[in-house]
Amino acid sequence: xxxxxxxxxxxxxxxxxxxxxxxxxxxxxxxxxxxxxxxxxxxxxxxxxxxxxxxxxxxxxxxxxxxxxxxxxxxxxxxxxxxxxxxxxxxxxxxxxxxxxxxxxxxxxxxxxxxxxxxxxxxxxxxxxxxxxxxxxxxxxxxxxxxxxxxxxxxxx
Amino acid sequence: xxxxxxxxxxxxxxxxxxxxxxxxxxxxxxxxxxxxxxxxxxxxxxxxxxxxxxxxxxxxxxxxxxxxxxxxxxxxxxxxxxxxxxxxxxxxxxxxxxxxxxxxxxxxxxxxxxxxxxxxxxxxxxxxxxxxxxxxxxxxxxxxxxxxxxxxxxxxxxxxxxxxxxxxxxxxxxxxxxxxxxxxxxxxxxxxxxxxxxxxxxxxxxxxxxxxxxxxxxxxxxxxxxxxxxxxxxxxxxxxxxxxxxxxxxxxxxxxxxxxxxxxxxxxxxxxxxxxxxxxxxxxxxxxxxxxxxxxxxxxxxxxxxxxxxxxxxxxxxxxxxxxxxxxxxxxxxxxxxxxxxxxxxxxxxxxxxxxxxxxxxxxxxxxxxxxxxxxxxxxxxxxxxxxxxxxxxxxxxxxxxxxxxxxxxxxxxxxxxxxxxxxxxxxxxxxxxxxxxxxxxxxxxxxxxxxxxxxxxxxxxxxxxxxxxxxxxxxxxxxxxxxxxxxxxxxxxxxxxxx
Numbered sequence: 267x268x269x270x271x272x273x274x275x276x277x278x279x280x281x282x283x284x285x286x287x288x289x290x291x292x293x294x295x296x297x298x299x300x301x302x303x304x305x306x307x308x309x310x311x312x313x314x315x316x317x318x319x320x321x322x323x324x325x326x327x328x329x330x331x332x333x334x335x336x337x338x339x340x341x342x343x344x345x346x347x348x349x350x351x352x353x354x355x356x357x358x359x360x361x362x363x364x365x366x367x368x369x370x371x372x373x374x375x376x377x378x379x380x381x382x383x384x385x386x387x388x389x390x391x392x393x394x395x396x397x398x399x400x401x402x403x404x405x406x407x408x409x410x411x412x413x414x415x416x417x418x419x420x421x422x423x
Numbered sequence: 424x425x426x427x428x429x430x431x432x433x434x435x436x437x438x439x440x441x442x443x444x445x446x447x448x449x450x451x452x453x454x455x456x457x458x459x460x461x462x463x464x465x466x467x468x469x470x471x472x473x474x475x476x477x478x479x480x481x482x483x484x485x486x487x488x489x490x491x492x493x494x495x496x497x498x499x500x501x502x503x504x505x506x507x508x509x510x511x512x513x514x515x516x517x518x519x520x521x522x523x524x525x526x527x528x529x530x531x532x533x534x535x536x537x538x539x540x541x542x543x544x545x546x547x548x549x550x551x552x553x554x555x556x557x558x559x560x561x562x563x564x565x566x567x568x569x570x571x572x573x574x575x576x577x578x579x580x581x582x583x584x585x586x587x588x589x590x591x592x593x594x595x596x597x598x599x600x601x602x603x604x605x606x607x608x609x610x611x612x613x614x615x616x617x618x619x620x621x622x623x624x625x626x627x628x629x630x631x632x633x634x635x636x637x638x639x640x641x642x643x644x645x646x647x648x649x650x651x652x653x654x655x656x657x658x659x660x661x662x663x664x665x666x667x668x669x670x671x672x673x674x675x676x677x678x679x680x681x682x683x684x685x686x687x688x689x690x691x692x693x694x695x696x697x698x699x700x701x702x703x704x705x706x707x708x709x710x711x712x713x714x715x716x717x718x719x720x721x722x723x724x725x726x727x728x729x730x731x732x733x734x735x736x737x738x739x740x741x742x743x744x745x746x747x748x749x750x751x752x753x754x755x756x757x758x759x760x761x762x763x764x765x766x767x768x769x770x771x772x773x774x775x776x777x778x779x780x781x782x783x784x785x786x787x788x789x790x791x792x793x794x795x796x797x798x799x800x801x802x803x804x805x806x807x808x809x810x811x812x813x814x815x816x817x818x819x820x821x822x823x824x825x826x827x828x829x830x831x832x833x834x835x836x837x838x839x840x841x842x843x844x845x846x847x848x849x850x851x852x853x854x855x856x857x858x859x860x861x862x863x864x865x866x867x868x869x870x871x872x873x874x875x876x877x878x879x880x881x882x883x884x885x886x887x888x889x890x891x892x893x894x895x896x897x898x899x900x901x902x903x904x905x906x907x908x909x910x911x912x913x914x915x916x917x918x919x920x921x922x923x
Contacts, residue, residue: 278712279605280705281523282651285494288634289644295493296530296634297583306582308605309569310723311702311716370632389648390494392655392710393703418723 267342269401270378270385272315274415277395279306279313283387287378290386298370301378302387312419315395317387318365318377320344326357326366326377343380351375426638427489427858428452432465433533435548435555437622438479438540442555447534456855456863457832458486458502458525459517460871461535463878466504466515470882473515476508476614477621479541485528486535488834489859492526492635492707494647496654497836497846499707501525501610508598508614508621509763515882518615519831521728522608526707527585530631542623545594547575550629560625565591567756568603569725575628588626589619590758592806596620599767599805601760606725607704607714611760635858643857650850655710657845663713663729688742696732696744704728711839717748727751730838734765739772739798746795753799757806767805768798780804828872 281297281304288299297303302317320337324344327335334350335357337343346357346366351374357366358375366375378385380398388398424430430452432445447461455461462484474481483505490498500519507516528536532553545560563571572586585604593600593616600616601609619625637643654660704714704726717724727748735754736747754761770776771785780788784804791797823841829848830840833855839845852863 275702278703278705278709278714279523280499280707280709280712281526282494282705282708282710285708286644286647289494289637289640289647292634293640294634294636296632298530298632299634303583306605308607309573309725311704311726312723313704390651390710392651393705393712 267401268383268398269320269342270317270380270388271397271399272317272412273395273397274312274314274412275395276393277304277313277315278393279304279308280393282390282392283315283396286386286390290381301367301376303367307419310419312415313395314415314419315387316363316365318344318361319363320378320380325360325362329356329360331356338379341380341383343378345377345379346375348372348374425449425452425489425859426636427493427855429529429532429534429633431533432535432537433550433555435536435538436540437538437542437546437557437624440542440546440557442557444533444553452489452534453861455832455871455875456859456861457488458491458535458834459504459519459828459832460875460878461486462502462504462517463875463882465535465537466882467878473506473513473882473884476506476513476618479622480539481506481513481618483538483615483618483622484535485524485538486834487525487529488832490854491834492529493637493858494644494708495854495858496647496651497706497709497711497839498834499523499526499709500831500834500836501528502831502834503610503613503615505613505615505618508617509612514884515879516613517879518610518613519834519837520602520604520608520610521706521836522604523585523707524587524604524608524629525834527629527631529635530633531629532631532633538622538624541621545623545625547625548627549579550627550631552630552632563588563625564594567591568758569606569756571626572604572606575626579628579630581630584628584630586626586628588758589616589624590756592616592757592759593620594625595806597759597806599760599763600758603755603758605704606755607728608706609728609760611762614760616758616760637858638860639857643854646850646853646857650846650854651710653850654839654845657843659843660711660845663711663843685742689737692736692742692744692747694744696736696747699744699748700727706836709836709839711836711843713838717752719748724752725755727755731761734761739765739769741795741798743795746793746798749795750799750802753802759802759806764802764805768801771801772798825872828875829868832871832875 283302284297284300285295287302289295292299305314320343332350332352334347336347353373366377369376385398388396430447432447435442486502500521501524502519504517506513531550545564547558547560549556549558568588568590571588575586576582576584587602587604589602596617598614598617601611602615603609699718700715701718702716703712705712713729714726716726732747735750741747788797826841827837830837855861
């Protein structure tokens with residue numbers, strides 16, 4: 267099983283991932299249609315892509331009152347079933363990353379579906395911040411680096 | 424509505440505190456296909472002769488192209504035009520700004536934004552997804568650019584907002600002042616900071632949520648992906664990325680800098696510069712990422728665009744990377760144009776110009792031993808001096824002006840198109856086709872470029888007329904034609920996916 271690995275120190279805030287995500291899923295380019303969002307703190311040059319982590323024990327699935335959040339067995343992705351979703355936003359509040367976003371026209375939540383197993387955001391990220399790698403390879407070092415960046419961002423804000 | 428565009432122009436009158444939206448005729452969009460042409464045509468329609476840079480009617484025009492705010496690589500640039508304060512008599516001036524401002528403007532629902540009038544009190548424009556508010560900016564007046572940006576974002580409770588602002592230099596109407604957003608990307612060489620200062624416009628904050636629609640989304644996506652690879656794998660980009668080669672950018676003036684560099688000094692400068700840089704920053708949808716974050720004693724600071732260090736370094740005799748970054752930080756905080764500042768500093772240091780300094784001042788300056796410190800002291804004096812007469816030289820002209828215009832009219836990155844040559848004309852034609860559905864020919868491009876050049880020349884009162892023989896000759900044997908012929912020979916058009 268593979269996962270999207272994020273190395274925020276490498277993110278340049280170019281938002282190519284957002285454009286690619288919205289273009290491939292919705293046929294139009296715009297951050298508001300993207301399932302991945304690059305957060306920015308420009309005064310300290312910190313950019314952090316946030317996207318669904320497809321948790322092993324997803325709080326969004328536990329809290330969803332209509333059972334709309336479900337896991338796709340083939341890719342291990344946790345996605346929203348639009349037919350069941352009522353747009354109550356519980357999943358957004360429950361998610362530790364706040365990763366689910368509201369679709370501007372359907373008003374249902376949407377999250378990363380891993381593009382059926384080949385995430386486009388990881389292909390357009392020339393900065394090397396996003397990659398799609400086997401889960402075991404996402405090393406301890408990367409996690410520590412991510413923690414440090416978050417810590418730094420919070421402390422200096 | 425033509426796909427790729429919003430078809431709307433935002434008009435702002437700061438005197439009346441009014442904002443309204445106009446339709447841009449589809450014929451205009453089709454004719455100019457980009458920000459530079461839209462701006463020039465607006466000025467041509469509304470002004471028969473230049474107005475003073477200080478007058479309320481003098482517009483500041485921002486405009487984008489059909490590819491802005493999309494996945495198209497290097498499409499993050501914004502075209503800007505105004506009657507510039509930099510020359511003795513007002514003259515039509517235009518420039519381009521990298522970054523994310525254009526993409527935000529388009530996401531807010533506009534292809535062009537024209538700001539006229541003069542506010543009585545300092546004001547901030549807050550453009551929230553198509554809605555415009557005039558907000559008091561008294562509490563921001565006098566603040567440096569970082570504080571202005573962060574304060575505005577925190578007030579709105581959204582750090583994703585793009586803030587384009589001026590610093591104290593612009594407020595004090597220093598002609599060298601510029602505008603800055605994301606604290607890295609600047610609109611230079613036009614005196615924009617001065618123009619904002621005159622209008623008492625401290626900042627523009629934009630948030631946009633409207634997506635850019637495309638004519639052939641599938642084809643467009645495929646094109647963007649292959650182009651991204653083409654640029655990313657390009658040799659010159661790799662060289663740029665390689666450590667210590669920051670000087671690849673911003674060296675056009677090198678040959679004209681009469682100073683002979685002491686041996687080894689450039690390398691020493693680059694090494695000390697790179698020791699204080701880490702991480703990258705990128706324009707909207709850019710695969711090159713030519714911005715860097717600046718490190719200061721373990722703290723991360725706002726970034727620097729690699730276009731700039733050369734000018735604030737060896738160009739003015741500063742061979743210490745640390746001093747270059749200190750100078751840049753000063754420019755960044757105050758909102759000063761590094762290019763114009765460097766060229767003025769160079770002239771003062773060479774003794775060609777005294778600027779605002781008396782001979783006594785300059786003698787005192789000579790006593791400062793460290794060259795970097797001397798330059799920073801000069802710079803502080805210039806900023807505090809306020810509105811003074813400087814003789815500012817024209818920006819360096821590019822080797823290939825046609826390609827510059829081509830990049831500029833579709834609001835593309837000139838560095839990638841012209842300096843690094845990583846994108847071809849056929850690539851641009853293909854992208855425009857995918858976004859808007861226009862099937863452009865090479866002839867169309869040549870005609871548009873020639874029309875824009877003539878419009879601009881007329882606005883600048885230069886003697887270039889519709890029937891000008893030299894311009895016809897250029898069109899016939901121009902660089903664009905030569906490049907196109909070469910491209911045809913090399914078959915470099917990278918892909919022709921079927922339209923979806």
